[in-house]
Amino acid sequence: MNCLVQIREAQKSYTTTEKIIAEYILEHAHDxxxxxxxxxxxxxxxxAAAVIRFSKKLGYKGFSDLKISLAGSQQNEEENIDAVLEETDDLSTLIHKCCQLNISTVQKTYQMINEKNLQKAIEYIINAQTVYLFGVGSSAIVAYDFSQKLIRIGKKAIYNSDIHVQMTFAESMSPNDVAVFISYSGMTTGLTGMAKKLKSDGIPCISITQNSKNIVAKNSTVNLFVPLEEKEIRIGAISSRSASLVMTDLLYYGVYKNDLQDNKDKLLETKDLVSRLLK
Incomplete structure (x- = not known):
């Protein structure tokens, strides 16, 4: 994790005291x-107690642990790139801005990764009888992509783009399954109610949301965060989709690696089956 990126990206979740500490650290990181x-x-x-609580909130054992991470983050602090589109932009400028936006989003996503949480999420998926996916809008693309990847290696995954159908999943789920919520805001109507319902039913839930005080993350067993984007809506949707795809790809790689040879065989079998059926 890049400590500087992590502190900036968690700003929506801070209390007043935590905001003061965060701003001071960002402005005086070296000092x-x-x-x-x-x-x-x-x-x-x-x-001192507030500083230690702030450090633990970010996932560190204490302030000393945060400082170690902070020291290694100095050289990796990213540039502040203004990627908002303007009417005067020509095609070359548009290409450059889109390139920089994608690079920045992907870099920040990797820098924010909490490896312990990622490993827990991978283990939940590996051990689950069925993986149920929840997501609407641009997140639906990510959810569908992830479900197809899992199915191709023989992992039972269920997804439907209709939010009303997703709501019916709860009747079929048990504590032996796992739910994966993909919601940038973590406040999408329908998904918030489902997250609360599944938590009360004891169903393990993995959330992929922005790092903020949101209902989906609050009611999930494991939280995976993507960068906070405050650009134009049309830009933010692209960034959040890219970041979420990075996260689901990492989950897939972790599941795939758990049984490498068998999953390779399953991919080949799936490819061969599709080829034969299309003839």
Missing amino acids: ILNDSAQELGKKTQTS
């Missing part, structure tokens, strides 16, 4: 590397 939690608490007019 605080030799500070103790107590010293940073004094500098931010908060407390």
Whole structure:
């Protein structure tokens, strides 16, 4: 994880005190590397306990662990790229902006990855009898793509683009299954209700959302976060889709690698079957 990216991307989830600590760290990243939690608490007019809680909220064992990650993140801080389209943009400018947007989104997605959470999510999918996928709008593309990948290696996966059909999945699910919610906002009507329902039923849930206080993530067993985009809606939808595809591809690779040779055989068998049926 890139600590600087992680701190910036989690801004919507911060309390007032956490915002003060986050802003100070982002502005004085190099200067605080030799500070103790107590010293940073004094500098931010908060407390050592608040600094430690902030560090743990980001997934670190404590402030010392955060500083180690922060030291390694200095050289990786990305440039602030303005990718909003303008009427005066010619085709060359459009191509450059789209390229930079995609590169920035993918880089930030990888820098935000929490490996422990990713590994937990992979294990849930491997051990699940059935993987149920939830997602609408641009997330539907990601959900469908992921379901097809899993099916081709013999993993039972169920997805339907109709949100009303997705709501009926709950009647068939058991604690031996796993739900994968793909929702950039984590606040999509229908998905929020499903997340609450499945949590109350004891169904393991994996969420892929932005890093914010959102209902889907709050009610999920494992959270995987994608970068927070505050661009134009037409740009944000592209970025969130790209970031979500990165995350589902990583889940797929993890599941595939778990039984490499068998999954290779299944892919070949699936390809051969499709070829024969199309003749």
